[in-house]
Amino acid sequence: MTRRTESRSGTGRLAAWLLAGAAGLLHAAAFASTADHSQFKQLQQTFGSGPAVTTVCLECHARAADEVMASKHWTWSFPDPHSGKQLGKQNVLTSFSLGIQSNNPTCNACHIGYGWKDNSFDFTAKENVDCLVCHDTTGAYRKGTGMAGHPPVAGMALPEGTKPVDLADVAQNVGKTSRDTCGTCHFHGGGGDGVKHGDLDTSLTAPDKEVDVHMDALGLDFACTECHKTTDHQVAGSRYALTAKDPHGALMRGKDDGRNPATCQACHGNTPHKAARLDRHADKLACQTCHIPEYARGGIATKLTWDWSAAGRRDSHGQPLLTRDDHGRIVYDAKKGAFSYGEDVVPDYFWFNGKVEHLTVSDRIDPAKPVPLNRFEGSADDGESRIWPFKVMRAVQPYDRVHLTMLKAHTTGNDEDSYGRDFDWHRAIARGMKDAGKPFSGEFGFVETEMSWPITHMVAPKEQALSCVACHGAQSRLAGVPGIHVPGHHGHGWLDKLGWWLAGLTLLGVVAHGAGRAFAHRKGVRK
Amino acid sequence: MKSRTPLMTGALLGLLAVPFAVPVHAADADWKRGRVYYRFVCTDCHKQQPGGEISPTSRTMAEWKAYFAAGKHEKGKNSLRHFVSKSYRESIKGKNQAAAKFIDVPEEELWKDVQAFAIRGAKDGDAPAKCN
Numbered sequence: 001m002t003r004r005t006e007s008r009s010g011t012g013r014l015a016a017w018l019l020a021g022a023a024g025l026l027h028a029a030a031f032a033s034t035a036d037h038s039q040f041k042q043l044q045q046t047f048g049s050g051p052a053v054t055t056v057c058l059e060c061h062a063r064a065a066d067e068v069m070a071s072k073h074w075t076w077s078f079p080d081p082h083s084g085k086q087l088g089k090q091n092v093l094t095s096f097s098l099g100i101q102s103n104n105p106t107c108n109a110c111h112i113g114y115g116w117k118d119n120s121f122d123f124t125a126k127e128n129v130d131c132l133v134c135h136d137t138t139g140a141y142r143k144g145t146g147m148a149g150h151p152p153v154a155g156m157a158l159p160e161g162t163k164p165v166d167l168a169d170v171a172q173n174v175g176k177t178s179r180d181t182c183g184t185c186h187f188h189g190g191g192g193d194g195v196k197h198g199d200l201d202t203s204l205t206a207p208d209k210e211v212d213v214h215m216d217a218l219g220l221d222f223a224c225t226e227c228h229k230t231t232d233h234q235v236a237g238s239r240y241a242l243t244a245k246d247p248h249g250a251l252m253r254g255k256d257d258g259r260n261p262a263t264c265q266a267c268h269g270n271t272p273h274k275a276a277r278l279d280r281h282a283d284k285l286a287c288q289t290c291h292i293p294e295y296a297r298g299g300i301a302t303k304l305t306w307d308w309s310a311a312g313r314r315d316s317h318g319q320p321l322l323t324r325d326d327h328g329r330i331v332y333d334a335k336k337g338a339f340s341y342g343e344d345v346v347p348d349y350f351w352f353n354g355k356v357e358h359l360t361v362s363d364r365i366d367p368a369k370p371v372p373l374n375r376f377e378g379s380a381d382d383g384e385s386r387i388w389p390f391k392v393m394r395a396v397q398p399y400d401r402v403h404l405t406m407l408k409a410h411t412t413g414n415d416e417d418s419y420g421r422d423f424d425w426h427r428a429i430a431r432g433m434k435d436a437g438k439p440f441s442g443e444f445g446f447v448e449t450e451m452s453w454p455i456t457h458m459v460a461p462k463e464q465a466l467s468c469v470a471c472h473g474a475q476s477r478l479a480g481v482p483g484i485h486v487p488g489h490h491g492h493g494w495l496d497k498l499g500w501w502l503a504g505l506t507l508l509g510v511v512a513h514g515a516g517r518a519f520a521h522r523k524g525v526r527k
Numbered sequence: 528m529k530s531r532t533p534l535m536t537g538a539l540l541g542l543l544a545v546p547f548a549v550p551v552h553a554a555d556a557d558w559k560r561g562r563v564y565y566r567f568v569c570t571d572c573h574k575q576q577p578g579g580e581i582s583p584t585s586r587t588m589a590e591w592k593a594y595f596a597a598g599k600h601e602k603g604k605n606s607l608r609h610f611v612s613k614s615y616r617e618s619i620k621g622k623n624q625a626a627a628k629f630i631d632v633p634e635e636e637l638w639k640d641v642q643a644f645a646i647r648g649a650k651d652g653d654a655p656a657k658c659n
Contacts, residue, residue: 138653139558139647139653139654140653140654142654163651163653178559180559205562206559206563206566206567208567218563218567218628
């Protein structure tokens, strides 16, 4: 009996050890990743292409491809609820490329898929979804230039000097998205580091607090998804669906009420300042207007102008001209035209109510004046607008003289229609419009364009927010913004003089009255 | 009370298993932490020196590996490793936030982290990197 008891006791003790050990391991797992992808046999193989990796990913993450394929990252198309227009990269015009349709292999290096090189791309093929571009943690993953979204892999015919990506290593080390992964495309929009947005460049991979208080690598160190809250691979906070004014206060995380979680107010609420007077400013001003005093503040310049009409020059030897400035930036490229850049740029300011009108290649234009490629709507009196900071990109680009529409062109690659090969605009435009399925009269000219980009990243420390005099002084940043009276800046000379005279007379009256009282008092004392 | 002993011991063993439960690659160098240290400690000091900043892309992977293997700073005046040592971090933590943030990171780990970033960021590395 005693022995049996001891035996039971021993078994129980073993069970207790095992259970406790298992509990401890579970506890350990709670602090670590729950899945070490390097241990998965399916990923321990040599991958010859991106789709081969995706096929393996989908064995476990069965719904992931469907979710991605429902996102703008995949469709590059967005139905605008305000105008009914189909927007997205497939449809809108920019100053930075003359349309993606005939430049797919190059532009689509930033598509979240593999192989979109022309209109035959299969948008329903799940294996074409690129999981690695967003979930790489090694920093070694990249899509090849002109490879339609495919990464360079050993065994492919790669241009000299191109380093192949070890897809197995990347796949075995997948993890959450990061500023590095999002930045792979979003920091390089427009064809280079910081080129397009002005408030997004590689300085944000590991910035200090001065560059961005939220992404500060030594402080909050926010990933993009901290604000751009993502559910089922749908990333919130697109520039196609901006929230100009968010009066609803802080948004409880997890509460799904259709609000945009990427607004400042979603975390900071509507009364974040100690002084109520500053909170009241938010009725008319976007938070970004004061808290992002300049953009391109991380030491990387953003492109401010692009003159496509200047392209095509050759040097004295007949070679295409390429010129750099003192900082090593390309300021002239025969294949693309002339550029200018800026760092620490003071934004432009407009009223914005959340609605953006985008020009498409089907819309008629007036070439007599600069053509707005997009227009942020809003006014002082619509009750929905606030004054926002913007980068305004100014360009000169081709338009159809007969149809009075903007034109797309084939500017990349090295084929006979590519502008970069023979510098023949007519051929490049004809090809670009054909690929876009739009008419081209055969007659083209160049027109000035403007495109606005809202500034919302690179939030400065509060000590570096705009001071009062930046707006309430003679040289106000808001000079020229219609429909608003800025005390200290706006004023009438005669009214100011009248005010000073009245103040002076009041002071004089007070002094005279006081003197009279004093005199009367002394006289009374003597009596 | 006796019956709690194996439970406690098992739980402790489980806790000790934490380092082994993390993915194999998590035990590898953390190049992102190395990047922060490189930029906010190494670069922060170097940009005030006559030679200025030294970008990872200024050297090849082989050159960086040889440089770290030699471990000499200022042509041998100092040990390179001294600049990731805890004593060095202690000496500058009052004026350098990165040194303060990583004050408790074991020297060996930080040494590997910085190497990982520099070698990855080399001109022929997997992800060429500049100082900013």
